[in-house]
Amino acid sequence: MGQEAKKSLKTRLALKSSLARETLAEFVATFVLIVLGCGCVAQAVLSRGVAGNVVTINIGFALAVTMAVYVAGGVSGGHVNPAISLAMCATGRMDWCKFPLYVCAQMLGATAGAAAIFGIYYDAFMSFADGNLAVSGPNATAHIFATYPAPFLSITNGFAEQVASTALLVISVFAIFDTRNKGAPHGLEPVAVGLLIFLLGCSLGMNSGCAMNPARDLGPRMFTAVAGWGLEVFSAGNNWWWVPVVAPMVGGIIGAYIYVLSIEIHHQSETEDTEQDGDTYGKYELTNSADIHLGSSETSCA
Amino acid sequence: MGQEAKKSLKTRLALKSSLARETLAEFVATFVLIVLGCGCVAQAVLSRGVAGNVVTINIGFALAVTMAVYVAGGVSGGHVNPAISLAMCATGRMDWCKFPLYVCAQMLGATAGAAAIFGIYYDAFMSFADGNLAVSGPNATAHIFATYPAPFLSITNGFAEQVASTALLVISVFAIFDTRNKGAPHGLEPVAVGLLIFLLGCSLGMNSGCAMNPARDLGPRMFTAVAGWGLEVFSAGNNWWWVPVVAPMVGGIIGAYIYVLSIEIHHQSETEDTEQDGDTYGKYELTNSADIHLGSSETSCA
């Protein structure tokens, strides 16, 4: 195939709509997140702790987010999380019209990722507890896919914790991408976000596994419901399932406004900044490009 | 809300005083530090080692510092530690008039963070040891919030260790931010500082948990005193409480002067440097901007 033919093929296949491109990227990235993230839980659970433990699970899920952001970060921002997308929209970083498509792509990607990890570890699932797919008890495997509350946790405390966790997530993500604050260097934001996820898993993970992401939780849970674990995945933990869906959305907005109101809004304007080092243009450009990579708010939905 | 209205709202809300802005940033960052840092200890202690251990605690507290520096680093320097602020003032990196405000913000943020983590894990605290809030013994939970000495440790050795730990912290922090030395790249200093904190926790943490930070220790300790643990939190360990308050301040100044006198003062001046690569301007600018992010000494207190 000549260069000419290749180019024409590329031109024909390339998505013209930036919204389609971003939706596809969110789907692939969320798929990668769930295959690799839930894979770490699967490895620890199915090997009964021999090939994994709390450290590999927490580091692993964190790095799965890192890789997901590398896969889609330059295209759609790599939110892979409806709560992040909502925080973006609520603070004007992304057009609201994109929100439903992002969420759909994230939900589909997460569900597909859950199916993939079930396939990759199919023999292991079948040999673990003689193929019995349990939601609770010593042979439980449902928590490989979705989060369940600890026995001591009330719905109220659990809801509050998921709000707080997601708020802290969004505060830190906004700081990492805020080039007028310290800001991670371009190309390393995915790693900084990974460190953050690891920290949240070590710090706030004991109540309910710290989902902080409706797609990451609901998508795989729906998969388990149909793949053999049954509807107990929804009723377990006093109907826990809706908490990691609703609370992160609330926490995302709260965190976004805490960061904007306590830090971002007080940054000196570019004109005032010039008294420091004179490179107004450079700073402005950086700020813009950060916006692009977080949420592509420049491209309209039309 | 139109762009116009938004802008005018932003103008009205934005803090005009850079000191107010910095104080607010220190508060938020220290809050984040304590919620996420003490959260890691809480998770390990309250799960009796199942969901955390010495590695997750040390990495977790280190990453909590990283995130705190991302949250405030570009505004106030992200000291989140009175000993660091003192070292900054003592070496002319920050105006002395800012010092009391920084310390107040750090103390308040740390106390608020301790309250938040108590709330987030309220059900877990209540189910752990039947809601008994103990300072010592197998069900002790006070060390989730503040540090306590190991049984073998004398006050003298403990004081000397906290001085040495904080001195090593400040030496390394100054090196990490010293752009005329090797220096971490702009935007990655928070990660390098996190690696340093992890190292100090693995290396000098056995005597008393290596607080190295009066706000991190005293703020949460005061919270525990009123939240139900009682005044034993001050009397425990032979009245240990004042050591992690006083010793880090001494160590901070000692470390700062060790670095300045053994390394920084001997850097060739910018004019001499030009014989190497000619970009005096670039270097000078970098040095300045490092000062800005460490301590904002340019903005006067008036």
Added chain:
Amino acid sequence: MGQEAKKSLKTRLALKSSLARETLAEFVATFVLIVLGCGCVAQAVLSRGVAGNVVTINIGFALAVTMAVYVAGGVSGGHVNPAISLAMCATGRMDWCKFPLYVCAQMLGATAGAAAIFGIYYDAFMSFADGNLAVSGPNATAHIFATYPAPFLSITNGFAEQVASTALLVISVFAIFDTRNKGAPHGLEPVAVGLLIFLLGCSLGMNSGCAMNPARDLGPRMFTAVAGWGLEVFSAGNNWWWVPVVAPMVGGIIGAYIYVLSIEIHHQSETEDTEQDGDTYGKYELTNSADIHLGSSETSCA
């Protein structure tokens, strides 16, 4: 030896052919990968878990890849993996004529690395199980060098998993090096790839150790066959040996096309990009240099 003489010696020793240079670099890098990577497994196995465990093995193999990419990254791309080289060729990043030489260098380097680690730990091998070199059982040491399937794993599931693992590896590697996507900063791609390998080891390592690399697996396996473990290294696990040779090649191509078709092909052309920030030239250059470091497709084979 004067500067003059040195220079002339250098001129005489320097390889004129860029293909010879790249082949040599791949050999050295794959050698480093296997010495240090399999060394981590050796340390954990031979110390019966005292000096190593699942975390040190997974981090260690990941960092061995990082160092291997540092050793050869700027010369040959540092593929150290025929599946990566194949993915490069299949997507036009490398000339097909280089492929056989790269694979030979990788196979030879991996075999030599296995011999080196056997030498470095010779006394330890001899004292472990009285010098008996076993392929299976509690004293097995063959899995220090090559991967073997878990008892529950069928060939079908194992093959599918190796295809999926390698596809996910290549998707993420392409994203990490894609400067028109988020992309890791220049000089940090080796670290990002290391994080990825660690993640894959924590996530998809339970079935069969997640080789994802024909040279990494077959080279050391051949060494063990002649060094005393015997031909059981090929027959074990239902003749498992060919799976980590063939499946990664299939997965590498699949992953490459998934990334190209779902992400890369939809990047806006440089001309369109100019509407964002105007530095077409800079972007184009970056893209090119990324290609150079991944596969040096510019230099012809002639």
Added chain:
Amino acid sequence: MGQEAKKSLKTRLALKSSLARETLAEFVATFVLIVLGCGCVAQAVLSRGVAGNVVTINIGFALAVTMAVYVAGGVSGGHVNPAISLAMCATGRMDWCKFPLYVCAQMLGATAGAAAIFGIYYDAFMSFADGNLAVSGPNATAHIFATYPAPFLSITNGFAEQVASTALLVISVFAIFDTRNKGAPHGLEPVAVGLLIFLLGCSLGMNSGCAMNPARDLGPRMFTAVAGWGLEVFSAGNNWWWVPVVAPMVGGIIGAYIYVLSIEIHHQSETEDTEQDGDTYGKYELTNSADIHLGSSETSCA
């Protein structure tokens, strides 16, 4: 003290000789390395594994190297290791006349660091085994400071391993600093070197703890000899002490030449490189500045 007075004080205190400056920096950096590195071993040993383990020791020593390189990297190169200094001299990266001073500073810094960690953990040493300072047996503490061979290790195998380890260290260090290869970004070399040290500890640490550094091993060993452990620290392990002194020097030179002859010498000259992206000047400058930071070969000894 006015700005004027401060400046004049600085001028009087600043070392005029670049060699004195570099020697002082090596001393401080090696001190930091040993306090923090051996501190990690002390914490794990003295807490009998409660506050540390093989992971914290390996990560800790690696990060201690990272911080040491941050402390001195921009002044003296931050070798903190006679074997590295030797490799630098042998390949023309540093003047031979500097070598003895560097080695003296490294030895003194390491010895002082050992004394400091003994002081910091004095109470812990006294309470551990009732203050008995043992070289071997279950209460051994001498291996906190220096390395001792595993029971199975012969002197021959141990020597060969230390040669191989140090050679692999130097190959990778040269690659990390080689800006014409992939090369770590400026300011992140200390972190990349830390990753390398961690890897070597996980991979080749089982025989004898992988010293790879005569100063790191001999300095603290001499301290233990006089501080109460006695001369058994030299006779133990079949007079092991000279192996980690001599073998790393041999390995350092071998590794340096392997890298130069297999990779560095084949880099295309700057003039040829211009066909790629035209920034000859930039590349040349980078190469130079890398030399500066590794070994300051520009400044003569006179």
